[in-house]
Amino acid sequence: MSELPQSNTGDKVITALLCLATGDASEVAFAPCLGKPLIYHQIMALQRAGIHSVRIYVEAVSGVLLTTIDLLRFQGFDVRAVRSVDELTATLGEGSQLLVLQSDLWWQAEWLAGIIKGKRNTVFVLAEQTGIEAFERIDLNSRWSGLVLCDARILPALGDIPEGWDLSSLLLRQAQQAGFENLMLPHSVLTVGELRKIDAIKGSLAIENAVSDALTASADTIDSHLVINAFRRLRGWGDPQHWSHLAGLWTPLASAGISAVLAFSGYQSAAFGFACLSVLSQPIRKFLRMIGYRTSGVDPVQAITNVALLVALYFCLAGFGAAPIQAGFLTLALAGILLGSAGRAGEKPETRPYRVSLLFVTVLLLIGQLAGYLEFVIMFVILLLIASWLIPLRRAGIQA
Incomplete structure (x- = not known):
């Protein structure tokens, strides 16, 4: 298959980076949802948001992931699995921008397209509030939503990933050290389901409802x-x-x-x-x-x-x-x-x-x-x- 151009959202070229951590977050990405793994629907939502170029960072490529990637590439998506920062960097064009997303999130396409439009080098955070304990705390007053928008030039500065860390957390730390803007997302994005943190323990029903609600709004x-x-x-x-x-x-x-x-x-x-x-x-x-x-x-x-x-x-x-x-x-x-x-x-x-x-x-x-x-x-x-x-x-x- 010929190489596809990276997607253009607004005035910039963006590649989505889905970070599959080990443990429950990885289980969520491969949870069955409407006949396919959740990660398939996540990438389809990225496509509706105007992003057709996707990199999946994973430590080990499973058979389910390979099948999903083959299906998406057959449909015309530029989707690849990468297992190191160097491999990721080699697949990106000059001047690329990354939209980093954790794999245990569900996002609505229209909302995602709206928040990244015109933004550069931004860490999206949520105000510290009851009910968002599943999100990672980054300071006393806020937690990380699981999304970062950054220039790909940040990758060479990451170095080796420390043991026990995943790439998304390392990118978050590097973005904070580089002084990226923190954009506080309103709590309403959680209450109306524009962004959700999915818990694998709750089973597939909650995941199916989130996906089908977005598709049939x-x-x-x-x-x-x-x-x-x-x-x-x-x-x-x-x-x-x-x-x-x-x-x-x-x-x-x-x-x-x-x-x-x-x-x-x-x-x-x-x-x-x-x-x-x-x-x-x-x-x-x-x-x-x-x-x-x-x-x-x-x-x-x-x-x-x-x-x-x-x-x-x-x-x-x-x-x-x-x-x-x-x-x-x-x-x-x-x-x-x-x-x-x-x-x-x-x-x-x-x-x-x-x-x-x-x-x-x-x-x-x-x-x-x-x-x-x-x-x-x-x-x-x-x-x-x-x-x-x-x-x-x-x-x-x-x-x-």
Whole structure:
């Protein structure tokens, strides 16, 4: 594989240095989390923060680490394991800057990108406070957060690592002797989970929750949050081989297919029931794809699911007595407006439409089917969605 350029964050080139100490800190780095070791998710978070060049300092390279590095390098990351300061220095370019991180931390990508932007030669510390005893004390009033930003020129001054020390602590001492700025991080970064010290004794559940919370911080709708939180109560959902994980991935497609068959056979109410199940399970599929970092490109399973739901809606309208042209027009109009609403969900808050829950729309259609006014309910939903587009646009016009 050709050498990748070091990442550019803001106006400087940064290489992340993950220091794997022995003992519990090393156990945390290799703890299983959503089907992969935690260190894989840590490096993926670094990538989302704009850092693609990573060095892992470790005394002994395990098979798990080698497998993880091979997977990341296959995905295009510049990741290497180093076992000495000289080996580390040899892998860095001239004028490089290091972001030193201890391996028993979890950081949210957006927060990490924000604190390192524009900073040089900085030791990030926390005010001495109850509840942060797991962090290393560096003076009477503060503890080390586990992060240091420094020029790579500091490495030749380290010398040999004393017995019982790890590289991150040695870099911290050298940074303090060199008079680097101490930046006090607010305690809120711990309480809201932007930075966490992970304890291996508490097991993998706390680690999985920290990682999945960061990956799914912005669910589309309230019912998405409710469905995802309920699903996460199932044991084993994070294991790609577990039945609950597989069910979450394939339930939307299976339910949509059954819905289409039932609608074609004339069982409209049952068809809407399975359509509701398909729509309800779609946030779970999206959630599982997000934690598996499979969010880029087209999702063919989701596309087929949507087509099956549209087929079910068409035959429900046809079974209700609508003419083929009218049924097709209402189905495509509703689909087009829903797709347009989803496509604009990433716009600025002042211009994007209010996000309408797909589950809410499906339940309204079910009520219309049971009451015998399906066509009128579809027209109402279409008008509601159009209004959700126009209100933000008018608001943006007023602000302009």
